[in-house]
Amino acid sequence: MANKPRIALIIGSTRPTRFADTPAQWMLKQARAREDMDVEVVDLRDHPMPFFDEAASNLWAPSQNAEAVRWQQRIAQFDGYIFVVAEYNHSITGVLKNALDQAYKEWNRKPFTAIGYGGTGAARALEHLRGIAIELQMVSTKSAVHIGGGDFMAIHPNFGKQPIETIEANLLASATAALDELVWWAKATMTARAAAA
Template identity: 90%
Template sequence: MTKPRIALIIGSTRATRFADTPAQWMLKQAEARGDMDVELVDLRDHPMPFFDEAMSNLWAPSENPEAVRWQQTIGRYDGYIFVVAEYNHSITGVLKNALDQAYKEWNRKPFTAIGYGGTGATRAIEHLRGIGVELQMVSTKSAVHIGGGDFMAIHPYFGKQPIETIEANLIPSASAALDELVWWARATMPARAADA
């Protein structure tokens, strides 16, 4: 079977974002496995307006060229890893907007997440899972949460340590999340092909 193509989507665009640290670490974990082809997709490279189409692209084609380019980008993948910052107990506005700018491209594809913040982005990832269900996606049970003392240890304003200092705490959940992502991608790829 063809290896699933996975997009690792960085869900924050702030100039001072922390997202690059967990994104690069998760990319390294995924690439080392050999059972998926993973590519980094940065929302900074997709400057979409706030969703303002007449309706979802499930019902009518989008008109904004950046939205269409985004749909074409994410439509190429068989699954997703979201890098999730928690802003006020939820996902970032830019990530919510990116999810809203497509519909059918997300359908029947699995996703997992690596989240960070005081609580490891647990609330944000729960919100992401609810949104994913509405988009007809499949969420993995496992996710990676960088929170509490681990988050403070590696944050550039606090502990300033490299992420490798907490790696032993992250590898079990990363392995489980990636195992589940690949399993669901392999299960959904032939089913989607049969429907096409």
């Protein structure tokens, strides 16, 4: 397929003991099984940015920090995003919020979806992410993948210790819907951005 959207799967936690790798690898497998997108993992561990301390957003002034500029260049390559979302105190991780703040133009007019995990499947964190993303001129899919409640406890290494495949049947429908919507919006926004260029 020509002009397949390039999608970044952004791992939004950097803790040494993070659980994020399990849902990230599962979602990567779902995305790579499709022929309508190209997906790459972008791990925030590989982008050690300081807390945002620029004079202004890069919408208004070029960033001075080399790591921030490297981050902007990395995410600018993509047509859409899948965020791997942990829920910390009813919101997204600080490192993910900082990563979002370190860029602006690069996010504009591009879609995203998410796979979230935690007691409520990161539902509250994902709603915060959607609010932030709207300010960054992004497009949210309606669907997302939520690993919560008993499913989360079953596969967490501190509790059930089961492989994620044991709950896969509970996730597949939402993953398919989220990725279908992501591809639709990616193609639509790619076309619109090209027409505006």
